[in-house]
Structures are given as C-alpha cells and as structure tokens.
Amino acid sequence: MALKNVSRKVLQSVLAVEQSEGAGARVRRSIGGMKLRNLTPFLLLDHFHVSEGAGFPDHPHRGQATVTYMLEGSSRHEDSAGHKGTIEAGGVQWMTAGKGIIHAEMPVHAPGVPEPRGLQLWVDLPKEHKLTDPSYQELGPDGIPTAYPEGTDGPSRIKVISGKTYGVESPVRPLGGCWYFHVIVDKKGHSIFQEIPVGWTTFIYMLKGVVRIGDDPSKHEAFHTLVLSADKDENGVKVTSEEDNTEFILAAGEPLDQPVVQHGPFVMTSREEIQKTMLDYQTGRNGFEKAHTWKSEIGNQ
DSSP: OOOOOOBOOEEEEEEOOEEEETBTEEEEEOTTSTTSOOBTTEEEEEEEEOOTTOBEEEEEEBSEEEEEEEEESEEEEEETTSOEEEEETTOEEEEEOTTOEEEEEEEOOOTTSOOOEEEEEEEEOOGGGTTSOOEEEEEOTTTSOEEOTTOTTSSEEEEEEESEETTEEOSOOOSSOEEEEEEEEOSTTOEEEEEOOTTOEEEEEEEESEEEETTOOOOEETTEEEEEOOOTTOOEEEEEESSSSEEEEEEEEOOOOSOOEEETTEEESSHHHHHHHHHHHHHTOTTOTTTTTOOOSGGGO
16 A cells, blocks of 8 residues: 655754855855754755855865765865865755865856855764764766656646655665755645655755745745655655746755764764864874865965
8 A cells, every 4th residue: 555645744844044154255155044943854955146256275174974965166175185166056965074174265267157056054964973084975967866756747846856756766875874865846736745754854955946845825936845744654755836937955864863063164963073183184184194285276365
C-alpha cells in the first residue's frame, strides 16, 4: 500500500535583508542572522552579489562545510592546500574545511558577463569529523544532475546539488545527511511533492516568484527563508507555484545532537575547542601551518 503524502508546514518565514559583507560584497543573510539561528545542521545562508572590486579575500575556516552555488556569473577560488579553480554559473563547490584551511573567493568580472550572484550555505560537521583533513567536491553546471518530476517536457525540474529525488542522485557525498535542491517551476498553479526523511531539518529559500506550502493559502515571495515543520507523520513537502518562472532552494539535513560554539569562521562544540582553534591559528599548527605565510594570488591583486 502506497504511503500517503503528508506535507510539512511553514513554522517561520524570515526576510533576508541585504547587508555588506567581506570586501564590498552585498549579501542577503537569513540563516545565521539575528532572527534565524540554531537551525542544525545549517549554520548560515548568504545570497550574495559581488560587484567589481569586491570579494572575499584570504580568510580561514574550521569545523564546517561551505557550499558555494553560483546562480549567475562566476567566481574564482584558491586555498592554502594548493587547490584553485573557477565556479561557473550553475556549478557548485562543496568545501569541507575540517581541521583548517585558508582560502579566498573572488568574483570574475568581464564585459558582457553577468555580475556574480550565488548562494553560500554553511553546514555544520558532526563532532567526529570536525578535525578531518580538508577536502573538495566540485561540479560544473553539466555535472549537476537534473530530475524531471513529470518528464523532460513537464513544467518543473530539480537540480540535484546533493541528495536524491525522483530517482536522480547527486555524486556529492557530504559528511552527514544533507540534501540540497534548486527547484524551477515554469508554470503557475503547478505543485510538486518532495519526499524528505522524517525528522530532518528543512528550509526553503525563495529566489523568484511566489509559492504556497502544503494546503496553507499563505503566499511566500522572493528572498524569504521558510523554516518547515518536522512532525513524525510528515514525509515531505508540497510546494505550489503561484507565478510562472518560480525558483527556490530546498535544503534538508539530519539534525546534529551537539552544541554549536562559533567564533567567526570557526565552528566547534565547546568554548575550549574554540580557544584551541584560535591558538592553533595564531601559532600556525594543526591545520593552520600556512596561516601566516600563505597568500592567495586572487585575493592580493
């Protein structure tokens, strides 16, 4: 007997207001802002727009994964482990900072090319993986698989950045359960149902258009982050587009039963671990050996 689809509901809607970040960049921050914290395993969500001359020069990370997904334009990256490259529109970089890394993220500006816009999501690492070696998983726009809930001629498609949906699975393998989808619905009035593991933390970030969630008549517009319920009988979420050309991010992650102690780009589980991280960074040890000697080319031009 087929399982009945029971949709999650919206518990909280937070408007991501634009603010300054980095060297002249503009971001809309929802998760990680004053109104939306403690959304385990998610730590931060920035919808960024980087103008010419702006960017995110050399800075460290420890204890989390940073996921950069480009919507328009492209961005270069370079790190202290010798890794460098360019994330193009529609591509993703899933960087597991682990025990420590220093990197730079700088936009690419060229005549006739859209200004870089994208999303950066920070995902907490399980305590046992906090001090793992840094690693990268990168997919270009052609490497991210697409699911078609109603077939290739249907009104919706889902870019599967991580996780699986409608029989399509991403090659990205996060440390810990995390699904990340970019959903595009061409026609007003169309509904999709996305299955989600029971109990997982789930949110939707609206990029374009308007949606309704479940059977609630409330409408949700662009730049809002919708935190969804996680009742034991809810096996997914029903999303209905209220405008043509609606787009949103749907992310779900397995909650982590651990404290979150954060100091800037360092995320650990206790104040003692943060103090040790700061000491490691200051003294160039335990993952930060190049903290005071390495300088990126892209962040120091």
